[in-house]
Amino acid sequence: MKIYAYGIIDFHNKLEEPIEGLEEKGIYNVSYRDIGVTVSELNEETREITDTCILEHEKVVERLMINFTVLPMRFLTVFNTQEDLLSMVEFYYEDFKNNLQRLFNKVEFGMKVIWPADTIKKRIIDVYHKTKHNISVSIDSPAKTFVKEKFEKHIIDKEFQEEANRCIAVVDDYFNKIAVEKKLKRLQTESLLLNASYLVDKDRQNEFKQAFEQLKNAPSDLKFLFSGPWPCYNFITLTKKPSSVDYFNTEDMLNRLLAQQGFAQERNSV
Amino acid sequence: MDRQIKTLQDKNSYLDLHRQERVTLLEVLDRALDKGVVISGDIVISVADVDLVYLGLKVLLSSVETMERLRGAPMAGAQEEPT
Amino acid sequence: MTNRIIETDSQEAFIEEIEKVQDVLPKRIDANPKNVEKGLAKLVLTLVELIRKLLEKQAMRRIEGGSLSEEEIEQMGETLLKLENKMQELKEIFGLKDEELNLNLGPLGDLM
Numbered sequence: 001m002k003i004y005a006y007g008i009i010d011f012h013n014k015l016e017e018p019i020e021g022l023e024e025k026g027i028y029n030v031s032y033r034d035i036g037v038t039v040s041e042l043n044e045e046t047r048e049i050t051d052t053c054i055l056e057h058e059k060v061v062e063r064l065m066i067n068f069t070v071l072p073m074r075f076l077t078v079f080n081t082q083e084d085l086l087s088m089v090e091f092y093y094e095d096f097k098n099n100l101q102r103l104f105n106k107v108e109f110g111m112k113v114i115w116p117a118d119t120i121k122k123r124i125i126d127v128y129h130k131t132k133h134n135i136s137v138s139i140d141s142p143a144k145t146f147v148k149e150k151f152e153k154h155i156i157d158k159e160f161q162e163e164a165n166r167c168i169a170v171v172d173d174y175f176n177k178i179a180v181e182k183k184l185k186r187l188q189t190e191s192l193l194l195n196a197s198y199l200v201d202k203d204r205q206n207e208f209k210q211a212f213e214q215l216k217n218a219p220s221d222l223k224f225l226f227s228g229p230w231p232c233y234n235f236i237t238l239t240k241k242p243s244s245v246d247y248f249n250t251e252d253m254l255n256r257l258l259a260q261q262g263f264a265q266e267r268n269s270v
Numbered sequence: 271m272d273r274q275i276k277t278l279q280d281k282n283s284y285l286d287l288h289r290q291e292r293v294t295l296l297e298v299l300d301r302a303l304d305k306g307v308v309i310s311g312d313i314v315i316s317v318a319d320v321d322l323v324y325l326g327l328k329v330l331l332s333s334v335e336t337m338e339r340l341r342g343a344p345m346a347g348a349q350e351e352p353t
Numbered sequence: 354m355t356n357r358i359i360e361t362d363s364q365e366a367f368i369e370e371i372e373k374v375q376d377v378l379p380k381r382i383d384a385n386p387k388n389v390e391k392g393l394a395k396l397v398l399t400l401v402e403l404i405r406k407l408l409e410k411q412a413m414r415r416i417e418g419g420s421l422s423e424e425e426i427e428q429m430g431e432t433l434l435k436l437e438n439k440m441q442e443l444k445e446i447f448g449l450k451d452e453e454l455n456l457n458l459g460p461l462g463d464l465m
Contacts, residue, residue: 007306007307008307054295054298054299054302054303055294055295055298057302058298058302061302062357071306071307072301072302072306072307073306073307074302074303074304074305074306074307074308074309075302075303075306077307077309088309092307092309096307110297110300110301112367112370112371114363114366114367114370141427141430142434143427143428143430143431143433143434144426144427144430146430146433146434146437147412147416147426147427147429147430147433150409150412150413150433151413151416151417154410154413154417155413155417188370188373188374189370189373189374191366191370192370192371192373192374195300195374223361223362223363223366223367224361224362224363225293225297225359225360225361225363225367226358226359226360226361227297227357227358227359227360228357228358229356229357230301230357231306233301233302233305233306234301234305236305236306236307236308238307238308238309289364289365289368290359290364292364292368293359293361293364293367293368294359296367296368296371296372296375297359297371299375300371300374300375303375
């Protein structure tokens, strides 16, 4: 029986209410000392899982969130045996305890912002052409033209980045005083100005939602996507790393890169 | 000895979803696909980002070998049949 | 049966942008042994491209700082132009596109 893990919870007893998980199997709690891992069993023959199962996974985690502090597992974390599962919990026990304490009574809110990138760029380009620059050109040449074009791109991009930072600071300001922690991802695409995650105390949820209402109603040319409350996906910090996933181990990294290019990993050393 | 469970992105059924459902799925994917408790190592037999394979199939594949073979096949809109 | 809300007034716009980020179309893994050289070339050219871009960036910063004479700018321009053209040639020889010359560094994101 394969074991599918949904999350780590601050509860080591039996779960009273029945919750249904993947493949319509019941969830149960596996204890380790004073914490638990919530799991369900997968059929042995299961070879593939469609990505819409992620919604079932999420449903379980959010159901748990009502009664417990949950550290949600990444989707599709599966173990061969219960012994494997327990050795994992043993390995990360300190990390799990720390995170459960830190995230007790907290929820995550997400906000994505789209800004009019094209309009902003046009404006920057206009300003650029009206300003004098360090490339004075007495005689033109292919090299000079090349440099001029590169320089223009460089300045425009720089201005674009600075404008993005200014805009993000204004938006973030609405939530700064309410959120305990935050993770901001800037310019994931040119138009997606911000992908923000905020860690908020459960008791301040409404305050946070109100802050979003204020932001939404403030005059701007920004588009917003607001979501939450979520389990605290973005605020889990694990300090322990098994050596096989050491991204800063050059040899290991090189093997992974070569594997990406289609080389079979026949040896451990390059 | 295959230990991997693969994740399939069923693009056809994804496109069938209403906009709101698509937004929901994308938001959930944005979090659960590679955030949360992310652990790797020999005892975890499946992680979500390994071998994300795009297939327009609704048929359950029975072996990992078939998947390996199909990975070399052209994609992007083409309907694939397992051989 | 969840108290979670997902609220937006621009579903289409966000679907479009988020899909770009999540790279909904997967990367094709080429296991064909004939393309072994291509794999190596990709790796090497990615690193070369990184250095070339860093050089360009540094050059632009120096121009911005105003510490270069017109002659120096001219010389630098020639070098950068040659480098870019050479890179273009190499990409064509190995049949590689710009997007292919990148490395995923796991939690650090993409190299470029």
